[in-house]
Amino acid sequence: MRKLVAILAVLAAVPAGAAFADDDDCFVPMADWQPREAVQKMAEDQGWTVRRIKTDDGCYEVKGTDAAGRPIEATVHPATLAVIEVEYDDHDRRREREGDRRGDDRRGDPPRQ
Numbered sequence: 539m540r541k542l543v544a545i546l547a548v549l550a551a552v553p554a555g556a557a558f559a560d561d562d563d564c565f566v567p568m569a570d571w572q573p574r575e576a577v578q579k580m581a582e583d584q585g586w587t588v589r590r591i592k593t594d595d596g597c598y599e600v601k602g603t604d605a606a607g608r609p610i611e612a613t614v615h616p617a618t619l620a621v622i623e624v625e626y627d628d629h630d631r632r633r634e635r636e637g638d639r640r641g642d643d644r645r646g647d648p649p650r651q
Contacts, residue, residue: 564597564616571616574598580619586610597622 574591577598581588585605592599598614609627614620 563595564622566596566615566617572619576619577614580614581612584621586612 577591577600578588581591581600581602586600587603588600589602590600592601593616594613596616598616598619600610600612600614602610604610604624604626611625611627613622613624615622
């Protein structure tokens with residue numbers, strides 16, 4: 539019985555939905571969303587080359603490269619097309635370059651001597 543009371547006390551202390559809230563989520567009715575073509579145009583206006591546009595957590599997610607050619611993943615608000623977050627995926631390119639310099643290390647083979 540004490541366990542049940544303790545659990546209920548913890549649940550009462552946490553505001554509803556706060557445990558599941560995520561800052562990257564977009565809560566916009568689908569009727570208010572801009573079309574994918576508008577997202578494509580916004581990305582091109584930023585100098586991005588778009589590889590893929592999808593939805594994730596109620597936001598648009600744009601994958602491609604920025605004007606400098608760096609791989610990016612951007613979260614875009616579906617109604618305003620404001621860029622919420624941009625993640626640069628430079629670590630994959632760096633790992634490829636380092637693997638080229640190290641010889642066969644990236645395949646798990648022993649290093650050349």
